[in-house]
Amino acid sequence: MTAYIVRRLIQAIPLLLGIVTLVFVIVHAAPGDPTAMYVHPSVSPEVIEQMRENWGLDRPIHIQYLRWLRSFLTGDLGVSLTQNRPIVSILAERIPNTLILSGTSLVLIFAIGIAIGIVQAVRQHSTLDHTLTLSALFIYSMPSFWLGLMLILVFAHKAHLLDWWPAALTFPASGMTSVDYDLMSGWGKLGDRLHHLVLPSIALGVASAASVARYMRSSMLEVIRQDYIRTARAKGLPERTVILKHALKNALLPIITLLGLYLPFLFSGAVLVEYVFAWPGMGRTIVDAISQRDYPLVMATSFIFAVMVVIANLIADILYAVVDPRIRYE
Amino acid sequence: MRRALIGSMGVALLSAGCGEGGERAQVADVVPDSLRYGGTVVVAYMAEPSSMNQFASVDENARELQNFVLFTTLIQYDENLQPAPYLAERWDTAATIEGLALTFHLRDGVRWHDGAPTTAHDFKFTFDRIKDPRTGFPSASLLALYDSAVVRDSFTIIFYLKRHPGFLDPWRRISPVPEHILGDVPPARLQQHPFGTESPVGNGPFRFVEHRSGDRWVFEANPDFPESLGGRPYLDRLVYRVIEEPTTRLSELLAGEVDVYLSIEPPQQVSEIEANPAVQVVSLPTLRYTFINWNGRRPLFQDARVRRALTLAINREQIVQTVRNGLGVVAKGPVPPFHWAYHRELEPLPYNPDSARALLEAAGWVDRDGDGIRERDVYRASFELRTNPNPTREDIMTLVQADLRKVGFEVRLRVQEAQSLRRDITSRERPFDAFVLGWGTDFRLDDRILFACSQFDGPFQWASYCNPRVDELLDQVTRLEDRSQALPLWQEYQEILQWEQPYTFLYYDVRPNGLRTRLRDVQMDIRGALQNVKDWWVEPTARRFTP
16 A cells, blocks of 8 residues: 555655646746736836846746746745745645645535435435525535625524514635634633634535535435445345445445546636635635746745645545455555 | 824714714723723734835735834825924925935834834934945835935934925835844845844834734734823734635634724725625725726827727726726826815716717728728738736726727736736837726825826836827926925816726726624724724624624
């Protein structure tokens, strides 16, 4: 298993190099450059030229690429040209924020999705099943940014205008923490953070949860028709044990492949959700970096995203082996 | 005394601005000065201030934080935009052979937030770094006519400069930087020094607490801010938050999580804010105007009569009313109304499609083939109008397209990504027909880069406009120090531009801001939304809960 993981990681190296090279070419091919935000009537062209020189933008593109690659391979991600800070410290601030958001969503997706899928499979063709199918399709069709705005509208905006609305059901519309976060007690801080996570993680996760429920339902239906389930029932096991102990493990197999598929999806979804909820994460960093042509920051953030996706897929493959003893990686 | 005076002015402003003014004025009167201290105020804006280091920032919101929150400048502008003492107690000037010696006498009680006094050496250091090209200070041109600085003693600095109008203006916006912290940093590394984003040390009414990128800047009251400059600000903390999504900003303001929503955008949100008694809208004049540039190198736009016809055919009042919800003033020319040189008697061109048609006929543009589009020789009155992705400007384009269709123009619309549009319009070839954009002016106005013949190939001469008389006027007004002499020249300039219409000046922008009414004595004006932030206070009973 260890050998397999190592092999997979080594295989990922050329892939990642290919990705960053491609990104480098694309972002440099786009019109404009990072000095554009300084192009301003009071800024003389000489100053702009000086900046281009300071940043090495006056050199041919292949030289820029080799210079960037050299410092990248020696672990130096450089300095953001728009934020004027080392990229490492920007990433150190932003990556955990995105991981918190997508991690929470991921838990939400699978917990809700699996639970609903099981219920639907067990009560197939019941009114409950049809209702859940309908609402799952409804939710699945909603784009995350729109859902986010609707959540804000209802739970943050309108909720404040209604007297009868329970205070526990109003949520903050933006940010990771309250303004007075620093002045709170330890539990207060945790509560504040969770409170801020509710709306964005729902906006980010609920559509995927709906699709996980669909997968779970069909996978469960397939499993509970099999002979060993019939055997389990025949020997008198309670239905609860049959479903949760015998059927669930096998029904989960296809769901685990979804994990590998959903992580990249979550990261890209995070771009929009972070924007709507003013969440200071990686998604907004990369979008801002691209629109301002902050080349080093674009390179670093897309590299991180690529690494996250590669690792997510690897985790999915490993989990696959954990759940299914027939699968062995040699 | 100063507090009391400003306090009552603020109340007058508030009562004019909101319906429940009478009642509120009484509340303000009974809150004694000592109870006004405390509380946190949250300001939200759509973009993040790039840096507290002026050597690295060009954005206006960063400049406001630098000048009004974190640092103390030498001078300030008073409400009539006249220079007033601030960190400099007074100044005097003396003629020299080269031009002028400007001596600032600094107050001796202003300290950096780490305790060191702010002295003339800090200003000398700031000046030297600005003049050093390796620093790459974006606004170095502010001091283009300044030659050198000499420290006479710790609290006296003399600048030698060439005479020019508005020579004091740079000192309202250049903040000093501490020599004892940045003195050893090589100039080329100043922009990327952690001073700007991680550990700024200022000498202003608020000091830096924390910066979380993409999220917030936090400042707290500086208890040592000298009494002579107003003393400790009333607020305990000032939080500047970045919220990009407009709907989120609006709901955070209405929910009370945000106290000040800077630049309400889109303007349709204004009515919703006005409907809520806990918030109010304060609209400010700005330094900006929105315009359509006609590329004078295109045969269609070469004739001033055609450009004038275009302006006459565009219903600018309708644009202001529908697209900006009335937040804007139909523009006459390149000088905004706040400016002393604004031509008050000049009437903006009216909306008059009939005279537009007559002008076009006179210029030889007639519809010969009956397709509704005019022609002249081999040219068709058809062009492409561009803008960057911006809802307001996209709406403007649609209205302009419809208006111009009525007088026989075919307008094709194109929304182009900002940087690629910028590349096109600043390139020497000028590969475009026309575009809608905004332009930011300044208190010290110099339009040569826009309309001077010498700038014909420069990055901002988008109209490719050249008129020797305009050149003469623009050169003279940058030399004349006496405003009463310069005013007639400014007026002539505005009259010529109105006649020749290198741009269609659409409207002077008005900036609406949303405020919680619990926040008092906020005076926003052309100098900036935060210009009197040290006088803001929050009603004691309405403050946020703080454990």
